[in-house]
Amino acid sequence: MTFKELVKKALFLEILSGLALTLKVFLKKPVTIRYPHEKRPVSPGFRGRHAMVRESETGKERCVACMKCAMVCPSQCIYIKYNGGDGTPRELVKYEIEAYRCIYCGYCVEVCPMNAIVLTEHYEYSSYKREDNYFDKERLLLNWDEHVKTFKGKGYFNKFWSPPGIDIKRLPVGKRESINTGK
Amino acid sequence: MEQVEIEKDLHTQELTLNMGPQHPATHGVLRLVLELDGEVVKRCTPHVGYLHRGIEKLSEYRAYPSVMPMTDRLDYISSMINNIGYCIAVERLMGIEPPPRAKYIRTLLSELTRISSHLLWLATHALDIGAMTVFLYCFREREWLLNMFEMVIGARLTVSYPRIGGVRSDIDDDFIKESIKFIDEFPSRIDEYETLLDQNRIWLQRTKGIGVISTKEAVRWGLTGPTLRGSGVNYDIRKKVPYDAYDEVEFDVPLGKNGDVYDRYRCRMEELRQSVRIIKQCIERMPDGKILSDDAPDLDMNPKGHKRLVGNMSLWSANIAFTNEYTLTPKGELYSAVEAPKGELGFYIVSDGTGKPYRMRLRSPSFVHASVIPRLCQGHMIADVIAVIGTIDIVMGECDR
Numbered sequence: 001m002t003f004k005e006l007v008k009k010a011l012f013l014e015i016l017s018g019l020a021l022t023l024k025v026f027l028k029k030p031v032t033i034r035y036p037h038e039k040r041p042v043s044p045g046f047r048g049r050h051a052m053v054r055e056s057e058t059g060k061e062r063c064v065a066c067m068k069c070a071m072v073c074p075s076q077c078i079y080i081k082y083n084g085g086d087g088t089p090r091e092l093v094k095y096e097i098e099a100y101r102c103i104y105c106g107y108c109v110e111v112c113p114m115n116a117i118v119l120t121e122h123y124e125y126s127s128y129k130r131e132d133n134y135f136d137k138e139r140l141l142l143n144w145d146e147h148v149k150t151f152k153g154k155g156y157f158n159k160f161w162s163p164p165g166i167d168i169k170r171l172p173v174g175k176r177e178s179i180n181t182g183k
Numbered sequence: 184m185e186q187v188e189i190e191k192d193l194h195t196q197e198l199t200l201n202m203g204p205q206h207p208a209t210h211g212v213l214r215l216v217l218e219l220d221g222e223v224v225k226r227c228t229p230h231v232g233y234l235h236r237g238i239e240k241l242s243e244y245r246a247y248p249s250v251m252p253m254t255d256r257l258d259y260i261s262s263m264i265n266n267i268g269y270c271i272a273v274e275r276l277m278g279i280e281p282p283p284r285a286k287y288i289r290t291l292l293s294e295l296t297r298i299s300s301h302l303l304w305l306a307t308h309a310l311d312i313g314a315m316t317v318f319l320y321c322f323r324e325r326e327w328l329l330n331m332f333e334m335v336i337g338a339r340l341t342v343s344y345p346r347i348g349g350v351r352s353d354i355d356d357d358f359i360k361e362s363i364k365f366i367d368e369f370p371s372r373i374d375e376y377e378t379l380l381d382q383n384r385i386w387l388q389r390t391k392g393i394g395v396i397s398t399k400e401a402v403r404w405g406l407t408g409p410t411l412r413g414s415g416v417n418y419d420i421r422k423k424v425p426y427d428a429y430d431e432v433e434f435d436v437p438l439g440k441n442g443d444v445y446d447r448y449r450c451r452m453e454e455l456r457q458s459v460r461i462i463k464q465c466i467e468r469m470p471d472g473k474i475l476s477d478d479a480p481d482l483d484m485n486p487k488g489h490k491r492l493v494g495n496m497s498l499w500s501a502n503i504a505f506t507n508e509y510t511l512t513p514k515g516e517l518y519s520a521v522e523a524p525k526g527e528l529g530f531y532i533v534s535d536g537t538g539k540p541y542r543m544r545l546r547s548p549s550f551v552h553a554s555v556i557p558r559l560c561q562g563h564m565i566a567d568v569i570a571v572i573g574t575i576d577i578v579m580g581e582c583d584r
Contacts, residue, residue, distance in 0.1 A: 014382040014383050
């Protein structure tokens with residue numbers, strides 16, 4: 001052991017330099033936030049709770065029951081039933097999302113040709129009852145109303161809605177335009 | 184006479200101790216059965232399978248793009264690299280070449296993910312050994328990275344970002360600015376961690392000479408990634424079989440000498456610096472252009488120009504009938520690997536020409552590394568088992584799949 005190492009060992013120099021760093025950070029502004037009291041702003045396009053867009057003119061959902069979302073869903077948590085088809089327009093009867101099984105990949109939002117199903121930026125929706133997070137059509141529409149209340153501005157558009165690499169002019173009409181929030 | 188009786192009673196026998204599956208320092212649900220002589224580990228048997236979710240089997244029932252969000256759940260700490268590894272495997276199978284901008288974005292985000300994964304490794308490894316301050320500092324930077332992922336794709340942990348043939352959304356100027364801020368700031372943060380650990384005598388005593396594995400043995404055990412490079416073997420998939428833009432950026436592969444816990448720690452710390460270097464080059468050379476190849480399949484594997492009618496069939500039968508009708512992928516088998524933060528993450532896909540994999544086998548580094556735990560902690564103290572588990576950076580989600 002050299003003299004230098006001996007001095008280092010005797011005076012606890014490494015530990016002191018470590019503690020100096022700790023003290024330096026101790027005096028800085030904290031990076032943490034006190035979560036339930038103050039909330040971090042989420043980025044636009046955050047994949048949170050599901051909602052079905054309510055058209056401000058008709059007050060109904062935009063879904064045309066094309067079944068694409070149920071087809072691509074990796075966790076198979078979307079259940080759809082419809083009447084009609086084969087020439088006649090389809091009428092949506094049942095649209096249910098089991099939020100406990102959803103893995104929030106956002107595939108349903110991306111394939112939807114009408115922007116009917118969206119993932120809102122709301123992320124606090126745990127509850128004591130299991131049924132509360134089994135969203136049926138009415139519940140999904142209410143989720144949208146709740147989202148619109150917190151949203152400022154006239155048209156709502158999310159950059160993750162459209163599929164990548166496609167010119168926006170080639171998209172279906174329902175996909176191209178921002179959603180009128182009726183404000 | 185009485186003396187002899189007492190000696191017989193004091194005869195020490197080996198104690199079998201269950202460590203895990205609910206042990207805070209075993210990184211998830213790893214269970215180790217330790218046979219102890221006093222405090223020395225005589226034998227150690229890892230038991231895996233507590234987090235088995237059947238991802239390999241589940242993927243046989245989904246179209247190729249729908250398998251991708253499940254690969255997030257393999258190594259949930261570095262989900263971006265799992266996604267990219269899977270997408271590269273399918274791209275090689277289908278013969279799709281992603282555009283250069285997508286390649287650079289992927290490389291950039293892979294390296295950010297590598298940093299965030301290594302930060303979590305350093306945090307937990309140091310916490311297990313007894314340095315709690317490092318844990319908190321690492322999470323400070325990791326939070327920053329997760330916020331950056333949220334900027335790009337809208338999710339923090341399970342990103343599902345890339346797409347077969349490209350990426351899902353373009354990065355914007357805000358993200359580039361944030362990345363530049365990060366890489367300017369981060370090297371000084373690495374120095375901070377090293378101030379706390381590198382020369383710390385407690386750290387050195389807990390890590391030097393623990394879990395030594397020689398070069399020859401490390402290769403024979405099938406180790407990969409920093410665990411192998413700590414023993415001085417120059418093997419990095421990013422160099423050997425370059426994917427994405429790794430053949431266009433410059434970086435070094437840090438190597439260790441002794442193959443102990445400390446050398447593997449040094450390797451990973453150097454990798455953090457190399458990652459920063461790669462990110463810097465990616466930002467400088469980021470080309471313009473498209474982010475998704477023209478040949479890329481749709482999310483529902485719909486062939487170009489085909490209108491799919493579901494009718495009143497059930498979804499399952501419609502999907503199966505559809506995928507059997509068209510030849511969507513070439514038939515054959517393929518193994519493709521990427522350098523995940525833990526090691527070589529390989530995807531072995533058998534394709535029968537339909538839109539779903541016939542069989543997908545994952546070669547996950549954590550599973551291979553779990554088998555080397557008994558070898559590494561043989562003859563060490565029970566406290567060193569924790570150091571060994573930390574050094575191979577095991578993630579049970581990937582190990583059990």
